[in-house]
Amino acid sequence: MLEMSNISKIYQMGDESLYALQDVSLRVAEGEFVAIIGPSGSGKSTLMNLIGCLDVPSTGTYKLDGKDVSDLSGDQQAVIRNEKIGFIFQNFNLLTKLTALENVELPLLYRNTSSDERRRRALDALKQVGLSDRAGHKPMELSGGQQQRVAIARALAGDPPILLADEPIGNLDSTSGKEVTDLMHSLHRQGHTIILITHNQEQANEASRKVSLYDGRIISDQKVCHESDADTQAASASAPDGKRVSQ
Amino acid sequence: MNLLQALKMGLSGIAANKMRSVLTMLGIIIGVAAVIILVSLTTGATQSITDRISSMGSNLLMVNVFGRGNIGSLTEAEMNDWREREDIAYLAPIINGNQEVKAGTETISANIVGTVDDYLLMNSLTLSAGRSLADMDILGRTHVAVIGSEIADTLYEGEDPLDKILKVSGVNFKVVGLLESSGSSMTGSNDTRVLIPYTTVQRLLQNARISQVTIGVAEAEQVPAVKSYLESELLSKYGSSDYFNIFDQTELLSTLAETTALMALLVGGIAGISLLVGGIGIMNIMLVSVTERTREIGIRKAIGAKKRHILSQFLVESVVLSCTGGLIGIAAGIGITRLVGMLVTDLNGLVSPSVVAIAFGFSAAIGIIFGVYPANKASSLNPIDALRYQ
Ligand SMILES: Nc1ncnc2c1ncn2[C@@H]1O[C@H](COP(=O)(O)OP(=O)(O)OP(=O)(O)O)[C@@H](O)[C@H]1O
Ligand SMILES: [Mg+2]
Numbered sequence: 001m002l003e004m005s006n007i008s009k010i011y012q013m014g015d016e017s018l019y020a021l022q023d024v025s026l027r028v029a030e031g032e033f034v035a036i037i038g039p040s041g042s043g044k045s046t047l048m049n050l051i052g053c054l055d056v057p058s059t060g061t062y063k064l065d066g067k068d069v070s071d072l073s074g075d076q077q078a079v080i081r082n083e084k085i086g087f088i089f090q091n092f093n094l095l096t097k098l099t100a101l102e103n104v105e106l107p108l109l110y111r112n113t114s115s116d117e118r119r120r121r122a123l124d125a126l127k128q129v130g131l132s133d134r135a136g137h138k139p140m141e142l143s144g145g146q147q148q149r150v151a152i153a154r155a156l157a158g159d160p161p162i163l164l165a166d167e168p169i170g171n172l173d174s175t176s177g178k179e180v181t182d183l184m185h186s187l188h189r190q191g192h193t194i195i196l197i198t199h200n201q202e203q204a205n206e207a208s209r210k211v212s213l214y215d216g217r218i219i220s221d222q223k224v225c226h227e228s229d230a231d232t233q234a235a236s237a238s239a240p241d242g243k244r245v246s247q
Numbered sequence: 248m249n250l251l252q253a254l255k256m257g258l259s260g261i262a263a264n265k266m267r268s269v270l271t272m273l274g275i276i277i278g279v280a281a282v283i284i285l286v287s288l289t290t291g292a293t294q295s296i297t298d299r300i301s302s303m304g305s306n307l308l309m310v311n312v313f314g315r316g317n318i319g320s321l322t323e324a325e326m327n328d329w330r331e332r333e334d335i336a337y338l339a340p341i342i343n344g345n346q347e348v349k350a351g352t353e354t355i356s357a358n359i360v361g362t363v364d365d366y367l368l369m370n371s372l373t374l375s376a377g378r379s380l381a382d383m384d385i386l387g388r389t390h391v392a393v394i395g396s397e398i399a400d401t402l403y404e405g406e407d408p409l410d411k412i413l414k415v416s417g418v419n420f421k422v423v424g425l426l427e428s429s430g431s432s433m434t435g436s437n438d439t440r441v442l443i444p445y446t447t448v449q450r451l452l453q454n455a456r457i458s459q460v461t462i463g464v465a466e467a468e469q470v471p472a473v474k475s476y477l478e479s480e481l482l483s484k485y486g487s488s489d490y491f492n493i494f495d496q497t498e499l500l501s502t503l504a505e506t507t508a509l510m511a512l513l514v515g516g517i518a519g520i521s522l523l524v525g526g527i528g529i530m531n532i533m534l535v536s537v538t539e540r541t542r543e544i545g546i547r548k549a550i551g552a553k554k555r556h557i558l559s560q561f562l563v564e565s566v567v568l569s570c571t572g573g574l575i576g577i578a579a580g581i582g583i584t585r586l587v588g589m590l591v592t593d594l595n596g597l598v599s600p601s602v603v604a605i606a607f608g609f610s611a612a613i614g615i616i617f618g619v620y621p622a623n624k625a626s627s628l629n630p631i632d633a634l635r636y637q
Binding site for chain 2: 049052054055074075078079081082083087089093094095097106107109110111154158
């Protein structure tokens with residue numbers, strides 16, 4: 001469903017070229033729960049921006065659902081983001097002036113969806129994250145955990161094939177963090193494909209697959225064995241040959 | 248996303264910063280109101296002046312002579328010659344000046360007009376009581392006066408002024424006629440006018456020249472012929488057209504129309520500048536708003552907003568700001584114009600639909616023109632940078 005081959009992202013800093021990502025290849029199949037882990041500056045967010053079509057790679061090809069998306073215009077990228085990707089950010093990124101419901105409606109607003117349909121689907125999504133009773137609340141009137149759940153509902157509302165989360169619990173205390181993590185696992189069990197970026201080894205180990213980044217390269221890519229859900233392990237078919245690339 | 252949603256979004260953007268939105272609109276409100284007030288008052292004043300001129304009838308000719316050395320002004324014989332003509336129906340010499348008039352202890356400043364009965368006809372003046380100046384008054388140089396209603400009200404306060412004494416610079420006149428109130432005309436208020444036989448004026452002032460004559464041509468189409476006849480007469484008398492002039496109504500009206508159209512354009516232009524300033528205010532605020540909402544733009548883009556979605560959101564905001572400002576400005580402009588009309592007599596503004604339409608169109612255009620740059624800036628933001636913006 002998602003296939004990156006030899007992707008590099010180069011930032012030109014004056015005369016120097018900075019490789020934020022170097023020769024990264026990654027395949028993610030439907031229904032996987034992939035954790036991307038790595039130290040700060042290793043290129044996780046850069047990778048997420050590429051996966052999420054917020055940015056285009058400098059070299060390499062990226063296929064999403066069989067369609068080459070490595071070289072799209074801004075508006076074409078916007079359509080892909082709207083239809084294929086549900087973003088979940090570390091700092092929630094909700095619009096503070098809108099209610100929870102209006103926030104969740106946003107992705108549908110940029111499609112041709114009738115207002116009734118929009119409302120119905122947004123309410124559905126809020127129900128899925130257990131916040132039906134907070135539809136009329138503004139983000140400021142919600143706890144951090146609740147805000148992140150609203151953000152997840154927003155990511156779900158457009159029914160995208162991929163949920164992309166960049167350190168979704170980085171700004172949350174452990175209780176709210178657990179709430180959000182549990183929610184993501186339950187979404188995974190319902191069949192959503194999830195790509196999670198995290199600093200946290202423990203959280204990464206709960207995923208079905210763990211991809212480690214270091215200095216812009218993938219240094220390891222392993223399935224994670226769980227006693228509980230053995231079925232998800234079979235899914236991954238990963239790219240990098242070596243488990244460890246010398247630095 | 249359709250227009251309705253864009254409108255909703257724009258409106259909520261405006262509502263989010265009410266005070267600022269009102270202040271931004273103020274520039275447009277003042278600009279539009281100023282354009283409407285100034286242009287309406289100018290056209291209103293023009294209209295009332297032209298109305299008065301036209302009400303005097305369209306076949307009047309105004310002859311002014313300035314005299315040349317010992318070739319004096321108009322003579323009795325010349326006037327009689329002109330009166331003889333078939334195509335000249337009325338002729339009134341005019342000698343006028345402002346004087347204090349008195350009755351008993353009351354005093355008022357009046358416009359004394361030495362003339363004949365024809366003057367009333369040509370100025371559409373009617374008598375409410377008594378009689379007009381008669382031929383025998385002219386011949387006999389009698390001391391009789393026909394007075395305006397304001398003079399009557401001030402000097403005689405409710406009493407019947409007929410046959411009362413009126414003192415004009417110490418000389419006694421008998422009031423024989425009373426004019427109906429008729430407001431003012433080009434040459435001043437008719438109601439503070441005192442009409443006396445011009446021959447009497449000539450005798451009192453000794454050697455008062457007749458330098459002004461109003462002529463009523465019998466038929467409108469004869470005006471050019473009469474005018475050229477008078478021109479040739481006066482030209483042969485004075486030898487040069489520098490020493491007299493002859494105005495007809497159309498000439499007067501067209502000169503007036505030209506001047507006032509220029510006036511309206513000028514004041515409208517000056518007021519238009521304030522509209523422009525208002526537009527720049529909108530652009531300024533929209534730019535601030537784009538910067539402030541960079542993160543919002545990033546979020547919207549990440550979620551799938553296209554360039555045109557963001558563009559229309561901000562453009563709608565600036566257009567709604569300027570159009571709302573325009574509508575309020577129109578209401579304020581019309582209201583103030585009316586108010587001025589009520590407070591100041593003789594200054595009735597004329598709000599023409601075209602001025603309202605132009606002012607509104609202009610303010611809408613300003614919203615678009617000055618909104619495009621900020622909106623375009625917003626829609627061109629790179630989503631990653633916008634998301635990262637603190
Ligand atoms: N716009 C940019 N211009 C130049 N260099 C950039 C840009 N964005 C990222 N980089 C560089 O690319 C590298 C990878 O950055 P990235 O944000 O992907 O790291 P990260 O793994 O997400 O780190 P963190 O865990 O701190 O979020 C860093 O060295 C960073 O300095
Ligand atoms: Mg990061």
